[in-house]
Amino acid sequence: MTNDHDWETRVAALWARLDDLEPADFRDRVAALAAERSDDDAAAVFEQGAAHDSTGMPEEAVVHYQRALDLGLTGLRRRRAVIQLASSLRNLGRPDRSVELLTAEREIPADRLDADEQALSGAVDAFLALALADTGRDREAASLALGALAPLLPRYNRSLAHYAKDLLKTPFGS
DSSP states (O other): OOOOOHHHHHHHHHHGGGGGGGHHHHHHHHHHHHHHTTTTOOOHHHHHHHHHOOOOOOOOHHHHHHHHHHHHOOOOHHHHHHHHHHHHHHHHOOOOHHHHHHHHHHHHHHHGSHHHHTTHHHHHHHHHHHHHHTTTHHHHHHHHOOOOHHHGGGOOHHHHHHHHHTTTTOOOOO
């Protein structure tokens, strides 16, 4: 068993090589790193899910993400797992479940999240917008996407944020 810092460093180094490796080789290497941990290590299970997800195997990813969450995954990896699980479910034709997961994630008060987790709030909104669009809730999706974009603009922030909110009030075509 290796120490956490060493394991995390090797995991990060492997992810940096994702595009240099064949998908199956990458998954095998992540599995080998995960095997260094106990079978119920939520972080190791999450990394296997992410490896499957990033190499085009969303069905397998969903199983790993759900297991990692069930094992009590915490912190930044927990938030990433929810986002990635929701994205995979949307890609597998389950946008309603994706909306449920991301809506619940969005409702977590900011004071319960650390800075790294808060930094993913825009990602929560972006993936929720995609799922909303897939469920036919286009105006909500556009509102979320524009609201997430507004703070990033060098100008027109207030206007865009206002218009994003108005999308939810004004009927289409008015």
